[in-house]
């Protein structure tokens with residue numbers, strides 16, 4: 401039979417998203433969502449915008465949202481690019497910036513969309529192994545490349561680089577774009593947003609899905625100097641990707657502006673993470689030092705698949721990783737205190 405598609409399609413490694421089960425009373429600790437709802441001001445903004453204005457197309461430039469993000473990060477609105485979740489922002493980044501004759505570098509292991517996008521856009525990638533402590537070793541990136549992309553903190557490990565280390569990486573590759581994916585930065589890391597005015601090769605990508613509890617709305621953004629942001633805009637407008645819808649724009653603006661809610665929720669999550677880490681260690685788990693809203697853990701004597709299944713049977717859903725370099729690890733999103741206590745209770749009851 402003839403094949404009507406490009407050979408690349410056969411080599412794609414599609415991203416496998418975490419489960420979103422329909423059962424509502426699960427303790428859902430598998431996809432790094434925020435256990436606290438979005439700010440009440442966000443809900444009020446959505447209600448206020450849910451009127452007959454919905455017959456109008458949204459502002460294609462998301463001007464008000466970009467102004468709010470710019471004010472929050474001390475940049476200009478034209479140094480902000482907004483998209484439907486940071487996954488879309490990252491897709492445009494791969495399309496716009498990463499197609500070079502030299503390879504793209506990213507860690508092995510890391511966010512699994514990077515290999516997916518590399519295949520899809522036919523970008524040569526070199527995966528740089530983490531060290532034995534699952535840390536990114538900067539010296540390994542000291543090589544000629546077309547671009548670098550790193551999540552900080554890394555996923556699914558939760559281990560972060562310091563701001564000084566990020567600056568060393570960006571400064572050391574002045575001729576290549578360096579993309580820092582800060583999906584989890586608000587849970588203990590230090591954002592590189594303040595470096596943008598000094599480094600034209602730096603692009604910082606963030607999401608409202610985690611620390612601002614808006615995963616269901618799909619809003620992400622990138623910060624960078626104008627030429628980089630213009631490149632993303634050109635790709636977006638050539639691609640006919642949809643602008644953020646009207647409700648997403650007002651919700652995201654209210655979320656960025658409600659700093660009190662953001663601060664309260666992220667600090668609660670950090671405190672719960674520290675407690676959960678201690679409890680898991682008391683049960684014999686090895687837990688990586690996390691600066692994210694999840695922990696990455698394994699038990700030296702218990703097969704991860706069995707722990708996963710035992711938890712699942714009791715209604716507690718976590719993510720099990722069994723790739724070669726991270727065999728038998730569990731990634732546990734930080735829930736409320738009650739949800740994490742339930743997790744510990746079930747772990748204690750497992751045979």
Ligand code: PMP
Pocket residue numbers: 484485486487488511551555581583606607608609615618619620
């Ligand atoms: N980057 C990393 C490292 C992530 O883990 C995620 C969430 N899966 C994303 C980006 C994408 O987040 P979103 O599309 O919800 O903004």
